[in-house]
Amino acid sequence: MQDTLTETTDETTVRMGEIQNSLGFLLRVAQIQTFERFFETLGDYGLKPGEFTVLWVIGLNPGLRQGTIAATLSIKPAHMTKLIGRLAKQGLVARTTPADDRRAVRLTLTDQGRTFVAENKSAFLAQNAFERNQMSPEEMETLIGLLRKLTGREADAS
């Protein structure tokens, strides 16, 4: 990381000023890094973090409406359609149109999908692995708590 920096730098270090403490900036960098880390572990399956999360939620809430998931995970409806399309094509989720409301789409995991989530659950959650950074378990816990507060997701939906 520092290598990447010096590698390309011409002479001096880059001055960043107050932006080093900008929440938006730090979140962006953190997310990029997390993303990269995700691919090191789960990327082989061609799934992205958001997609795995969707699988996860469907697994915990079988028969959930497509739009509900979209709203919960801040995924735009248009995107949701395509995302589910991909997962369906991979045989991981199944779409059902219920008789009582034929506009709706209810989602469930296929057997394959269930297996997939079960097998990769730990790998996905291991993102938190603080060993890789210099964070202590306590710090990581604090960080997660603060992020939950920031995002208004303190209430535990178990």
Next chain:
Amino acid sequence: MQDTLTETTDETTVRMGEIQNSLGFLLRVAQIQTFERFFETLGDYGLKPGEFTVLWVIGLNPGLRQGTIAATLSIKPAHMTKLIGRLAKQGLVARTTPADDRRAVRLTLTDQGRTFVAENKSAFLAQNAFERNQMSPEEMETLIGLLRKLTGREADAS
């Protein structure tokens, strides 16, 4: 937020399980929210967070190499080319090919760019505004500190 949830939910609340405490998940949500907030304030100018950050860094480091900025801000070279192209077209940055290395591109802010950054600096940094969440100033400070640690940006480049 809770409204969005209940609004679209059919019956019960969505169960999320351990993923509620997943760093990657929380970072994603946090970033989406920050992004939206950004547009409420600075979006009128048609600039995105990353673009403003680039302007900022060029302002602090005039004559910096394009690739150096890309590496520092985790922006891919290919993207950087287009991003700078946009900013140049808007008359905010100027590209110069130095005589000593004619492959390189050095960047500076135009007068217009300098003015723009000066005028919007405070709006951009106000993203941190903890008033909008229920975070206390101390919590926000802790959060930022932990994010810096997480991303390996603890060393202060002033």
Next chain:
DNA sequence: CGTATTTAGTTTCCGCGTAAACTATTTTCT
């Protein structure tokens, strides 16, 4: 009941960000 409104998803179109291939320049090596 039949029309108007709302709701659920989908489709279309577009721009962003990326990987891979490419161009131009500089450095290395013999």
Next chain:
DNA sequence: AGAAAATAGTTTACGCGGAAACTAAATACG
């Protein structure tokens, strides 16, 4: 010096994510 390798950026092709317009179904309303 001259060929090979490395470096800086750009171009091309492509998939993802989003806004807006659209379709289909359900509810409201007179």
